[in-house]
Amino acid sequence: SQTIHQWPATLVQPVGSPLSLECTVEGTSNPNLYWYRQAAGRGLQLLFYSVGIGQISSEVPQNLSASRPQDRQFILSSKKLLLSDSGFYLCAWSKRGTHGSDTQYFGPGTRLTVL
């Protein structure tokens, strides 16, 4: 069966500091990978998605970036955090294919607080 991991589970960072969140998937090959942010009382906002190694599509222009150095690893980064970056960050995977073609399954999430 497939498993998706995210770490850290919680993070408190000062404004202006860098960020690195990691997501890995086990039990599947060539998955589509997604980064979402969920603000309180808001719907999920798609930040980035990837259909393969080194292939990143950005949905929202901002101070965040994503990378996919390995098939089942997806990393979300920032060089300088803003207060508005606080939120619940979720990584998700779906079976390989056209972006969005299959059901997405979520990791446990990272709660980020920027002070």
Next chain:
Amino acid sequence: GQNIDQPTEMTATEGAIVQINCTYQTSGFNGLFWYQQHAGEAPTFLSYNVLDGLEEKGRFSSFLSRSKGYSYLLLKELQMKDSASYLCAVRDSNYQLIWGAGTKLIIKP
């Protein structure tokens, strides 16, 4: 623009039935998803509808009417553990998932 509407919050009694509605206006339609999200946790997949009609999965059922841009999630024999937020998401013509803000369901004894 694209929009998903769900009630913000609903309250129901343990053992009862509740229906959570979702209406959508999107650029095309390629399926509708329901997810359950307990507080502080990740969403978990509940159901998928792409054709009109009712899909049943145990205590949970999901209905879709594409002509009306409408879906509902029906929860029967409510249990305290069903207290959660329920997220509706529609896949548009570009296979992009558009998410509603979710409905917080409170179950009372």
